[in-house]
Amino acid sequence: MSKLFMKGNEAIAEAAVRAGCRFFAGYPITPQNEIPEYLSKRLPEVGGAFVQGESELASINMVIGAAFGGTRAMTSSSGPGLSLKSEGLSTLAAAGFPAVVVNVMRGGPGTGSISGAQMDYLQATKGGGHGGFKLLVFAPSTVQEAVDLVYEAFDKSWEYMNPCLILADGFIGSIMEPVELPPFKEAKRQEFPVYTTRFFTDKPGRRMCATMIVNEAEQEQWNRVQAQRYERIAQNEVRAEEYMLDDAEYVIAAYGTSARVAKSAVRMLREKGIKAGLIRPITLWPFPYQCFKKLNEKQVKDILCLELSIPPQLIEDIKIGIEGRIPITAYGRSAGMIFTAEEVTEQVEKLVGKNK
Amino acid sequence: MEQRMKIAGIGGQGVMVTGKILGYAASDHDKFASFLPQYGTQMRGGTSSCTLIIADEEIGSPIVSTADLMMIFQQSALDTYIHQLKSGGLLFINSNTCKVPERKDIKVIALPVDDLAKEMGSKQVANIIMLGAYVAETKTFTIEEIVHTLQHVFETKPQVWEINEKAILKGVSLIES
Numbered sequence: 001m002s003k004l005f006m007k008g009n010e011a012i013a014e015a016a017v018r019a020g021c022r023f024f025a026g027y028p029i030t031p032q033n034e035i036p037e038y039l040s041k042r043l044p045e046v047g048g049a050f051v052q053g054e055s056e057l058a059s060i061n062m063v064i065g066a067a068f069g070g071t072r073a074m075t076s077s078s079g080p081g082l083s084l085k086s087e088g089l090s091t092l093a094a095a096g097f098p099a100v101v102v103n104v105m106r107g108g109p110g111t112g113s114i115s116g117a118q119m120d121y122l123q124a125t126k127g128g129g130h131g132g133f134k135l136l137v138f139a140p141s142t143v144q145e146a147v148d149l150v151y152e153a154f155d156k157s158w159e160y161m162n163p164c165l166i167l168a169d170g171f172i173g174s175i176m177e178p179v180e181l182p183p184f185k186e187a188k189r190q191e192f193p194v195y196t197t198r199f200f201t202d203k204p205g206r207r208m209c210a211t212m213i214v215n216e217a218e219q220e221q222w223n224r225v226q227a228q229r230y231e232r233i234a235q236n237e238v239r240a241e242e243y244m245l246d247d248a249e250y251v252i253a254a255y256g257t258s259a260r261v262a263k264s265a266v267r268m269l270r271e272k273g274i275k276a277g278l279i280r281p282i283t284l285w286p287f288p289y290q291c292f293k294k295l296n297e298k299q300v301k302d303i304l305c306l307e308l309s310i311p312p313q314l315i316e317d318i319k320i321g322i323e324g325r326i327p328i329t330a331y332g333r334s335a336g337m338i339f340t341a342e343e344v345t346e347q348v349e350k351l352v353g354k355n356k
Numbered sequence: 357m358e359q360r361m362k363i364a365g366i367g368g369q370g371v372m373v374t375g376k377i378l379g380y381a382a383s384d385h386d387k388f389a390s391f392l393p394q395y396g397t398q399m400r401g402g403t404s405s406c407t408l409i410i411a412d413e414e415i416g417s418p419i420v421s422t423a424d425l426m427m428i429f430q431q432s433a434l435d436t437y438i439h440q441l442k443s444g445g446l447l448f449i450n451s452n453t454c455k456v457p458e459r460k461d462i463k464v465i466a467l468p469v470d471d472l473a474k475e476m477g478s479k480q481v482a483n484i485i486m487l488g489a490y491v492a493e494t495k496t497f498t499i500e501e502i503v504h505t506l507q508h509v510f511e512t513k514p515q516v517w518e519i520n521e522k523a524i525l526k527g528v529s530l531i532e533s
Contacts, residue, residue: 005380175418341421
Protein backbone atom coordinates (compact mmCIF):
# COMPACT_ATOMS: atom_id res chain seq x y z
CA MET A 1 0.00 0.00 0.00
CA SER A 2 1.38 3.37 -0.96
CA LYS A 3 2.17 5.89 1.72
CA LEU A 4 0.80 9.40 2.07
CA PHE A 5 2.88 12.34 3.25
CA MET A 6 0.71 13.81 6.00
CA LYS A 7 0.85 16.35 8.78
CA GLY A 8 0.55 14.78 12.24
CA ASN A 9 -2.67 16.57 13.22
CA GLU A 10 -4.37 15.69 9.93
CA ALA A 11 -3.17 12.10 10.13
CA ILE A 12 -4.63 11.84 13.66
CA ALA A 13 -7.95 13.15 12.34
CA GLU A 14 -8.04 10.75 9.41
CA ALA A 15 -7.09 7.81 11.65
CA ALA A 16 -10.07 8.67 13.87
CA VAL A 17 -12.43 8.67 10.89
CA ARG A 18 -11.06 5.29 9.78
CA ALA A 19 -11.50 3.95 13.31
CA GLY A 20 -15.21 4.71 13.01
CA CYS A 21 -15.32 8.08 14.78
CA ARG A 22 -18.49 9.83 13.65
CA PHE A 23 -18.76 12.67 16.13
CA PHE A 24 -16.31 15.41 16.97
CA ALA A 25 -16.85 18.52 19.05
CA GLY A 26 -14.04 20.90 19.85
CA TYR A 27 -12.97 24.47 20.36
CA PRO A 28 -9.95 25.97 18.54
CA ILE A 29 -6.52 26.15 20.15
CA THR A 30 -3.00 26.03 18.74
CA PRO A 31 -1.14 23.69 18.10
CA GLN A 32 -3.95 21.23 17.31
CA ASN A 33 -6.17 23.32 15.02
CA GLU A 34 -5.65 21.12 11.97
CA ILE A 35 -7.54 18.31 13.74
CA PRO A 36 -10.90 20.15 13.90
CA GLU A 37 -10.21 21.89 10.60
CA TYR A 38 -9.70 18.55 8.86
CA LEU A 39 -12.68 16.89 10.56
CA SER A 40 -15.02 19.82 9.80
CA LYS A 41 -14.69 18.83 6.15
CA ARG A 42 -14.11 15.10 6.52
CA LEU A 43 -16.79 13.98 8.98
CA PRO A 44 -19.76 15.19 6.90
CA GLU A 45 -18.29 13.26 3.93
CA VAL A 46 -18.69 9.99 5.84
CA GLY A 47 -22.06 10.77 7.42
CA GLY A 48 -20.59 11.98 10.68
CA ALA A 49 -21.13 15.20 12.58
CA PHE A 50 -18.65 17.96 13.37
CA VAL A 51 -19.50 20.65 15.87
CA GLN A 52 -17.40 23.63 16.79
CA GLY A 53 -18.64 24.07 20.33
CA GLU A 54 -19.13 27.46 21.91
CA SER A 55 -16.56 26.42 24.52
CA GLU A 56 -14.38 23.54 25.63
CA LEU A 57 -16.93 22.64 28.29
CA ALA A 58 -19.76 22.43 25.77
CA SER A 59 -17.57 20.35 23.46
CA ILE A 60 -16.68 17.67 26.00
CA ASN A 61 -20.29 17.58 27.18
CA MET A 62 -21.42 16.92 23.62
CA VAL A 63 -18.90 14.10 23.46
CA ILE A 64 -20.45 12.63 26.62
CA GLY A 65 -23.84 12.70 24.90
CA ALA A 66 -22.52 11.16 21.69
CA ALA A 67 -20.73 8.41 23.62
CA PHE A 68 -23.86 7.60 25.59
CA GLY A 69 -25.70 7.33 22.30
CA GLY A 70 -23.25 4.60 21.25
CA THR A 71 -21.26 6.70 18.76
CA ARG A 72 -17.50 6.67 18.52
CA ALA A 73 -16.72 10.23 19.56
CA MET A 74 -13.64 12.40 19.93
CA THR A 75 -12.53 15.81 21.06
CA SER A 76 -9.10 17.41 20.87
CA SER A 77 -7.39 20.35 22.48
CA SER A 78 -4.16 21.55 24.05
CA GLY A 79 -3.31 21.85 27.75
CA PRO A 80 -5.40 24.93 28.64
CA GLY A 81 -8.40 23.40 26.85
CA LEU A 82 -7.86 20.04 28.56
CA SER A 83 -8.04 21.81 31.91
CA LEU A 84 -11.43 23.21 30.95
CA LYS A 85 -12.51 19.77 29.77
CA SER A 86 -11.39 18.01 32.91
CA GLU A 87 -14.83 18.20 34.48
CA GLY A 88 -16.28 16.42 31.46
CA LEU A 89 -13.43 13.91 31.42
CA SER A 90 -14.18 13.09 35.05
CA THR A 91 -17.85 12.64 34.13
CA LEU A 92 -16.96 10.32 31.23
CA ALA A 93 -14.85 8.25 33.61
CA ALA A 94 -17.49 8.35 36.36
CA ALA A 95 -20.10 7.02 33.97
CA GLY A 96 -17.77 4.48 32.36
CA PHE A 97 -18.20 5.98 28.89
CA PRO A 98 -15.77 5.44 26.04
CA ALA A 99 -14.33 8.38 24.09
CA VAL A 100 -11.02 9.49 22.66
CA VAL A 101 -9.47 12.77 23.70
CA VAL A 102 -6.37 14.23 22.04
CA ASN A 103 -4.04 16.67 23.77
CA VAL A 104 -1.42 18.28 21.51
CA MET A 105 0.72 19.79 24.24
CA ARG A 106 2.08 23.32 24.40
CA GLY A 107 4.70 25.04 26.52
CA GLY A 108 3.78 25.95 30.09
CA PRO A 109 1.15 26.47 32.77
CA GLY A 110 -1.64 29.01 32.37
CA THR A 111 -2.04 29.63 28.66
CA GLY A 112 1.53 28.47 28.02
CA SER A 113 3.50 29.27 24.85
CA ILE A 114 1.81 28.00 21.72
CA SER A 115 4.75 25.99 20.38
CA GLY A 116 5.18 22.29 20.98
CA ALA A 117 6.34 20.96 24.34
CA GLN A 118 5.55 18.18 26.82
CA MET A 119 4.18 20.09 29.78
CA ASP A 120 1.09 18.01 30.56
CA TYR A 121 2.53 14.67 31.68
CA LEU A 122 1.30 14.90 35.25
CA GLN A 123 -2.08 16.25 34.17
CA ALA A 124 -2.49 13.32 31.79
CA THR A 125 -1.29 10.58 34.09
CA LYS A 126 -2.06 11.76 37.62
CA GLY A 127 -4.67 14.42 37.59
CA GLY A 128 -6.91 14.64 34.54
CA GLY A 129 -9.67 15.79 36.86
CA HIS A 130 -11.19 15.15 40.26
CA GLY A 131 -12.28 11.85 41.70
CA GLY A 132 -9.24 9.63 41.22
CA PHE A 133 -10.09 8.32 37.76
CA LYS A 134 -7.52 7.16 35.26
CA LEU A 135 -7.23 7.54 31.51
CA LEU A 136 -5.49 5.08 29.24
CA VAL A 137 -2.77 7.39 27.90
CA PHE A 138 -0.96 6.76 24.61
CA ALA A 139 2.10 8.85 23.67
CA PRO A 140 3.04 8.61 19.98
CA SER A 141 6.54 9.53 18.81
CA THR A 142 6.05 9.47 15.03
CA VAL A 143 3.15 10.40 12.77
CA GLN A 144 2.73 6.73 11.85
CA GLU A 145 2.55 5.75 15.50
CA ALA A 146 0.03 8.54 16.14
CA VAL A 147 -2.16 7.07 13.40
CA ASP A 148 -1.85 3.53 14.75
CA LEU A 149 -2.53 4.54 18.36
CA VAL A 150 -5.53 6.77 17.57
CA TYR A 151 -6.97 3.95 15.46
CA GLU A 152 -6.55 1.55 18.34
CA ALA A 153 -7.63 4.00 21.04
CA PHE A 154 -11.28 3.80 19.97
CA ASP A 155 -11.27 -0.01 20.29
CA LYS A 156 -9.53 0.17 23.65
CA SER A 157 -11.85 2.79 25.07
CA TRP A 158 -14.84 0.63 24.10
CA GLU A 159 -13.17 -2.54 25.33
CA TYR A 160 -12.64 -1.07 28.79
CA MET A 161 -15.51 1.45 28.74
CA ASN A 162 -13.05 4.13 29.75
CA PRO A 163 -11.91 7.32 28.04
CA CYS A 164 -8.56 7.16 26.28
CA LEU A 165 -6.13 10.08 25.93
CA ILE A 166 -3.66 10.61 23.11
CA LEU A 167 -0.85 12.73 24.55
CA ALA A 168 0.95 14.23 21.57
CA ASP A 169 3.20 17.27 21.47
CA GLY A 170 3.19 20.21 19.08
CA PHE A 171 6.04 18.70 17.08
CA ILE A 172 4.11 15.50 16.32
CA GLY A 173 1.14 17.69 15.46
CA SER A 174 2.95 19.88 12.94
CA ILE A 175 5.51 17.52 11.44
CA MET A 176 4.83 15.83 8.08
CA GLU A 177 5.89 12.23 7.52
CA PRO A 178 4.95 9.36 5.23
CA VAL A 179 2.15 7.28 6.72
CA GLU A 180 0.29 4.15 5.82
CA LEU A 181 -3.34 4.62 6.75
CA PRO A 182 -5.36 1.73 8.19
CA PRO A 183 -8.54 0.42 6.51
CA PHE A 184 -11.95 1.88 7.29
CA LYS A 185 -13.84 0.23 10.12
CA GLU A 186 -17.57 -0.08 9.90
CA ALA A 187 -19.06 2.81 11.84
CA LYS A 188 -22.08 1.43 13.59
CA ARG A 189 -23.77 2.47 16.76
CA GLN A 190 -22.53 0.27 19.56
CA GLU A 191 -24.58 -0.98 22.45
CA PHE A 192 -22.95 -0.57 25.84
CA PRO A 193 -21.96 -3.90 27.39
CA VAL A 194 -22.85 -2.51 30.82
CA TYR A 195 -24.51 0.58 32.13
CA THR A 196 -23.56 2.41 35.23
CA THR A 197 -27.01 1.84 36.58
CA ARG A 198 -27.11 -1.87 35.89
CA PHE A 199 -25.11 -2.55 39.00
CA PHE A 200 -27.51 -0.75 41.23
CA THR A 201 -31.07 -0.90 39.98
CA ASP A 202 -33.55 -3.69 39.66
CA LYS A 203 -34.31 -2.55 36.11
CA PRO A 204 -31.26 -3.64 34.14
CA GLY A 205 -32.83 -2.88 30.76
CA ARG A 206 -33.37 0.75 31.59
CA ARG A 207 -31.15 3.20 29.70
CA MET A 208 -30.02 5.66 32.22
CA CYS A 209 -27.00 7.89 32.43
CA ALA A 210 -26.13 8.10 36.08
CA THR A 211 -23.08 10.18 36.74
CA MET A 212 -23.96 10.83 40.32
CA ILE A 213 -24.55 8.12 42.86
CA VAL A 214 -25.99 9.45 46.10
CA ASN A 215 -26.02 6.23 48.08
CA GLU A 216 -22.64 5.74 49.80
CA ALA A 217 -22.63 1.97 49.53
CA GLU A 218 -23.48 2.12 45.82
CA GLN A 219 -20.77 4.73 45.19
CA GLU A 220 -18.26 2.55 46.97
CA GLN A 221 -19.34 -0.45 44.94
CA TRP A 222 -18.95 1.55 41.75
CA ASN A 223 -15.50 2.78 42.84
CA ARG A 224 -14.51 -0.87 43.31
CA VAL A 225 -15.74 -1.65 39.80
CA GLN A 226 -13.62 1.24 38.51
CA ALA A 227 -10.58 0.04 40.43
CA GLN A 228 -10.94 -3.43 38.91
CA ARG A 229 -11.17 -1.84 35.49
CA TYR A 230 -7.90 0.07 36.10
CA GLU A 231 -6.30 -3.13 37.35
CA ARG A 232 -7.26 -4.90 34.09
CA ILE A 233 -5.89 -2.03 31.99
CA ALA A 234 -2.65 -1.97 34.01
CA GLN A 235 -2.24 -5.72 33.52
CA ASN A 236 -2.94 -5.80 29.79
CA GLU A 237 -2.03 -2.52 28.19
CA VAL A 238 1.48 -1.52 29.30
CA ARG A 239 3.61 -0.73 26.28
CA ALA A 240 7.17 0.52 25.84
CA GLU A 241 9.98 0.38 23.34
CA GLU A 242 13.39 -0.73 24.55
CA TYR A 243 16.28 0.30 22.32
CA MET A 244 19.87 -0.98 22.68
CA LEU A 245 19.34 -1.78 26.34
CA ASP A 246 21.08 -5.18 26.57
CA ASP A 247 24.53 -3.84 27.44
CA ALA A 248 23.56 -0.23 28.17
CA GLU A 249 25.41 1.64 30.91
CA TYR A 250 23.58 4.92 30.30
CA VAL A 251 19.85 4.77 29.77
CA ILE A 252 17.79 7.65 28.42
CA ALA A 253 14.12 7.62 29.35
CA ALA A 254 11.91 9.67 27.06
CA TYR A 255 8.55 9.61 25.30
CA GLY A 256 7.07 11.27 22.21
CA THR A 257 9.28 13.66 20.25
CA SER A 258 11.93 13.63 23.00
CA ALA A 259 12.36 9.89 22.46
CA ARG A 260 13.11 10.43 18.77
CA VAL A 261 15.86 12.89 19.60
CA ALA A 262 17.07 10.44 22.26
CA LYS A 263 17.23 7.65 19.70
CA SER A 264 19.48 9.74 17.45
CA ALA A 265 21.62 10.57 20.49
CA VAL A 266 21.90 6.87 21.41
CA ARG A 267 23.18 6.11 17.89
CA MET A 268 25.72 8.96 18.11
CA LEU A 269 26.88 7.84 21.58
CA ARG A 270 27.31 4.24 20.39
CA GLU A 271 29.52 5.52 17.54
CA LYS A 272 31.67 7.17 20.20
CA GLY A 273 31.90 3.89 22.11
CA ILE A 274 29.51 4.89 24.90
CA LYS A 275 27.04 2.14 25.74
CA ALA A 276 23.79 4.08 25.66
CA GLY A 277 20.21 2.81 25.44
CA LEU A 278 16.66 4.07 25.49
CA ILE A 279 13.42 3.23 27.28
CA ARG A 280 10.46 4.83 25.53
CA PRO A 281 7.12 4.54 27.32
CA ILE A 282 4.32 4.28 24.75
CA THR A 283 1.59 4.05 27.37
CA LEU A 284 2.13 6.73 30.03
CA TRP A 285 -0.67 5.26 32.09
CA PRO A 286 -0.35 2.42 32.70
CA PHE A 287 3.36 3.23 33.03
CA PRO A 288 5.97 0.61 32.06
CA TYR A 289 7.53 0.41 35.54
CA GLN A 290 8.80 -3.08 34.75
CA CYS A 291 11.26 -1.76 32.14
CA PHE A 292 12.90 0.27 34.91
CA LYS A 293 12.56 -2.35 37.67
CA LYS A 294 14.53 -4.87 35.62
CA LEU A 295 17.49 -2.53 34.94
CA ASN A 296 20.59 -3.94 36.60
CA GLU A 297 22.14 -1.37 38.96
CA LYS A 298 25.52 -3.09 38.54
CA GLN A 299 25.40 -2.38 34.81
CA VAL A 300 23.46 0.87 34.44
CA LYS A 301 25.41 3.82 35.86
CA ASP A 302 22.94 6.63 35.25
CA ILE A 303 19.52 7.36 33.83
CA LEU A 304 18.84 10.53 31.88
CA CYS A 305 15.21 11.62 32.06
CA LEU A 306 14.79 13.59 28.83
CA GLU A 307 11.69 15.66 28.42
CA LEU A 308 10.39 18.81 26.75
CA SER A 309 9.36 19.98 30.18
CA ILE A 310 10.81 22.27 32.81
CA PRO A 311 10.48 21.22 35.60
CA PRO A 312 10.74 17.48 34.79
CA GLN A 313 7.53 15.44 35.22
CA LEU A 314 8.25 12.00 33.74
CA ILE A 315 10.91 11.62 36.44
CA GLU A 316 8.17 10.98 39.04
CA ASP A 317 7.32 7.63 37.45
CA ILE A 318 10.94 6.72 36.69
CA LYS A 319 11.70 7.14 40.40
CA ILE A 320 8.95 4.66 41.26
CA GLY A 321 10.36 2.17 38.77
CA ILE A 322 13.98 2.59 39.88
CA GLU A 323 13.27 2.52 43.62
CA GLY A 324 16.42 4.52 44.38
CA ARG A 325 18.80 1.93 42.90
CA ILE A 326 20.27 4.05 40.08
CA PRO A 327 20.92 7.82 39.94
CA ILE A 328 18.47 9.74 37.77
CA THR A 329 19.40 13.03 36.13
CA ALA A 330 16.83 15.20 34.37
CA TYR A 331 17.48 17.30 31.29
CA GLY A 332 14.75 19.37 29.79
CA ARG A 333 13.97 22.10 27.31
CA SER A 334 10.59 23.64 27.12
CA ALA A 335 8.16 26.27 25.82
CA GLY A 336 8.82 25.37 22.17
CA MET A 337 12.61 25.18 22.51
CA ILE A 338 13.86 21.71 21.68
CA PHE A 339 17.11 19.88 22.33
CA THR A 340 19.20 18.59 19.45
CA ALA A 341 20.68 15.10 19.41
CA GLU A 342 24.13 16.69 19.85
CA GLU A 343 22.91 18.50 22.97
CA VAL A 344 21.53 15.24 24.44
CA THR A 345 24.77 13.46 23.58
CA GLU A 346 26.68 16.10 25.55
CA GLN A 347 24.41 15.57 28.56
CA VAL A 348 25.10 11.84 28.55
CA GLU A 349 28.83 12.49 28.12
CA LYS A 350 28.68 14.65 31.24
CA LEU A 351 27.23 11.67 33.13
CA VAL A 352 30.01 9.49 31.75
CA GLY A 353 32.57 12.03 33.00
CA LYS A 354 30.92 12.07 36.43
CA ASN A 355 31.26 8.28 36.68
CA LYS A 356 34.97 8.19 35.76
CA MET B 357 21.69 7.79 3.22
CA GLU B 358 20.40 10.57 5.43
CA GLN B 359 20.17 14.06 3.98
CA ARG B 360 19.47 16.79 6.53
CA MET B 361 18.27 19.92 4.88
CA LYS B 362 17.23 23.46 5.75
CA ILE B 363 15.12 25.47 3.31
CA ALA B 364 14.61 29.14 4.15
CA GLY B 365 13.51 32.48 2.81
CA ILE B 366 10.67 34.88 3.44
CA GLY B 367 6.93 34.24 3.29
CA GLY B 368 5.70 33.97 -0.29
CA GLN B 369 8.86 32.50 -1.82
CA GLY B 370 7.56 28.96 -1.76
CA VAL B 371 9.82 27.71 1.02
CA MET B 372 7.20 25.42 2.58
CA VAL B 373 5.97 24.17 -0.80
CA THR B 374 9.52 23.27 -1.83
CA GLY B 375 10.04 21.29 1.37
CA LYS B 376 6.69 19.55 1.06
CA ILE B 377 7.30 18.59 -2.59
CA LEU B 378 10.58 16.94 -1.57
CA GLY B 379 8.70 15.17 1.23
CA TYR B 380 6.04 13.97 -1.19
CA ALA B 381 8.78 12.77 -3.56
CA ALA B 382 10.48 10.85 -0.75
CA SER B 383 7.18 9.34 0.35
CA ASP B 384 6.23 8.42 -3.25
CA HIS B 385 9.54 6.64 -3.76
CA ASP B 386 9.71 4.59 -0.55
CA LYS B 387 12.11 6.77 1.38
CA PHE B 388 11.65 8.04 4.92
CA ALA B 389 11.12 11.76 5.29
CA SER B 390 10.21 14.30 7.92
CA PHE B 391 9.17 17.88 7.28
CA LEU B 392 9.08 20.34 10.16
CA PRO B 393 7.81 23.85 9.37
CA GLN B 394 8.84 26.96 11.28
CA TYR B 395 6.61 29.95 10.70
CA GLY B 396 7.19 33.54 11.65
CA THR B 397 4.34 35.35 13.34
CA GLN B 398 4.09 37.93 10.54
CA MET B 399 1.31 37.49 7.98
CA ARG B 400 3.62 38.39 5.08
CA GLY B 401 7.30 38.90 4.57
CA GLY B 402 8.40 37.21 7.79
CA THR B 403 11.06 34.53 7.88
CA SER B 404 9.83 31.21 6.68
CA SER B 405 11.90 28.08 7.06
CA CYS B 406 11.54 24.36 7.20
CA THR B 407 13.62 21.37 8.09
CA LEU B 408 13.52 18.38 5.82
CA ILE B 409 15.19 15.04 6.33
CA ILE B 410 15.24 12.36 3.64
CA ALA B 411 16.62 8.98 4.66
CA ASP B 412 16.73 5.29 3.82
CA GLU B 413 16.10 4.36 7.45
CA GLU B 414 13.66 5.48 10.11
CA ILE B 415 14.35 9.06 11.16
CA GLY B 416 15.22 9.80 14.78
CA SER B 417 15.39 13.45 15.66
CA PRO B 418 13.36 15.64 13.30
CA ILE B 419 15.48 18.60 14.41
CA VAL B 420 18.54 19.66 12.44
CA SER B 421 21.32 21.61 14.14
CA THR B 422 23.93 20.95 11.45
CA ALA B 423 22.60 20.66 7.92
CA ASP B 424 24.13 18.69 5.04
CA LEU B 425 22.41 20.92 2.54
CA MET B 426 20.66 24.26 2.40
CA MET B 427 18.40 25.97 -0.08
CA ILE B 428 18.17 29.69 0.68
CA PHE B 429 15.98 32.26 -1.04
CA GLN B 430 16.72 35.46 0.90
CA GLN B 431 19.82 37.18 2.32
CA SER B 432 18.32 37.55 5.81
CA ALA B 433 17.70 33.80 5.93
CA LEU B 434 21.23 33.13 4.66
CA ASP B 435 22.66 35.30 7.44
CA THR B 436 20.59 33.41 10.01
CA TYR B 437 21.38 29.89 8.90
CA ILE B 438 24.74 29.82 7.09
CA HIS B 439 26.64 28.84 10.25
CA GLN B 440 24.44 25.74 10.57
CA LEU B 441 25.71 24.30 7.27
CA LYS B 442 28.31 21.61 7.86
CA SER B 443 31.81 21.86 6.47
CA GLY B 444 31.73 20.24 3.04
CA GLY B 445 27.99 20.98 2.83
CA LEU B 446 26.10 22.06 -0.25
CA LEU B 447 24.42 25.46 -0.48
CA PHE B 448 21.88 26.52 -3.10
CA ILE B 449 21.16 30.25 -3.12
CA ASN B 450 18.97 32.58 -5.06
CA SER B 451 21.66 34.91 -6.44
CA ASN B 452 19.08 37.64 -7.15
CA THR B 453 18.59 38.13 -3.45
CA CYS B 454 21.67 36.57 -1.79
CA LYS B 455 25.39 37.32 -1.89
CA VAL B 456 27.74 34.32 -2.17
CA PRO B 457 28.97 33.77 1.40
CA GLU B 458 32.64 33.95 2.29
CA ARG B 459 32.89 30.39 3.62
CA LYS B 460 35.41 28.41 1.58
CA ASP B 461 34.60 25.01 3.09
CA ILE B 462 31.27 24.58 1.34
CA LYS B 463 30.09 24.15 -2.23
CA VAL B 464 27.86 27.01 -3.39
CA ILE B 465 25.45 26.84 -6.31
CA ALA B 466 24.18 30.37 -6.94
CA LEU B 467 21.35 30.68 -9.43
CA PRO B 468 19.38 33.81 -10.43
CA VAL B 469 16.10 31.96 -10.06
CA ASP B 470 13.97 35.11 -9.73
CA ASP B 471 15.20 36.45 -13.10
CA LEU B 472 14.88 33.06 -14.74
CA ALA B 473 11.34 32.67 -13.43
CA LYS B 474 10.36 36.11 -14.72
CA GLU B 475 11.80 35.22 -18.14
CA MET B 476 9.61 32.13 -18.13
CA GLY B 477 6.55 34.28 -17.45
CA SER B 478 5.84 33.56 -13.78
CA LYS B 479 7.95 34.76 -10.87
CA GLN B 480 6.20 32.14 -8.74
CA VAL B 481 8.19 29.24 -10.21
CA ALA B 482 11.59 30.42 -8.88
CA ASN B 483 11.51 27.74 -6.17
CA ILE B 484 10.68 25.03 -8.71
CA ILE B 485 13.69 26.03 -10.83
CA MET B 486 15.80 25.67 -7.68
CA LEU B 487 14.23 22.29 -7.04
CA GLY B 488 15.26 21.15 -10.53
CA ALA B 489 18.82 22.23 -9.85
CA TYR B 490 18.77 20.36 -6.51
CA VAL B 491 17.60 17.13 -8.12
CA ALA B 492 20.17 17.35 -10.94
CA GLU B 493 23.00 18.11 -8.51
CA THR B 494 22.23 15.67 -5.69
CA LYS B 495 20.49 12.92 -7.67
CA THR B 496 18.40 12.18 -4.59
CA PHE B 497 15.61 11.55 -7.09
CA THR B 498 15.70 10.98 -10.82
CA ILE B 499 14.22 13.69 -13.05
CA GLU B 500 11.37 11.28 -13.89
CA GLU B 501 10.65 10.71 -10.20
CA ILE B 502 10.42 14.40 -9.30
CA VAL B 503 8.32 15.15 -12.40
CA HIS B 504 6.03 12.29 -11.44
CA THR B 505 5.58 13.69 -7.92
CA LEU B 506 5.01 17.22 -9.26
CA GLN B 507 2.31 15.90 -11.57
CA HIS B 508 0.46 14.66 -8.48
CA VAL B 509 1.00 17.94 -6.64
CA PHE B 510 -0.45 19.93 -9.55
CA GLU B 511 -3.23 17.45 -10.32
CA THR B 512 -5.83 19.89 -9.09
CA LYS B 513 -4.20 22.88 -10.82
CA PRO B 514 -3.71 21.74 -14.44
CA GLN B 515 -3.53 25.36 -15.61
CA VAL B 516 -0.12 25.82 -13.95
CA TRP B 517 1.31 22.38 -14.62
CA GLU B 518 2.98 23.27 -17.91
CA ILE B 519 5.00 26.18 -16.52
CA ASN B 520 6.03 24.16 -13.47
CA GLU B 521 7.20 21.29 -15.66
CA LYS B 522 9.21 23.78 -17.73
CA ALA B 523 10.63 25.29 -14.54
CA ILE B 524 11.83 22.00 -13.11
CA LEU B 525 13.50 21.07 -16.41
CA LYS B 526 15.04 24.56 -16.59
CA GLY B 527 16.59 23.97 -13.16
CA VAL B 528 17.94 20.61 -14.27
CA SER B 529 19.46 22.17 -17.39
CA LEU B 530 21.32 24.79 -15.32
CA ILE B 531 23.29 22.01 -13.60
CA GLU B 532 23.64 19.62 -16.49
CA SER B 533 24.74 22.16 -19.11
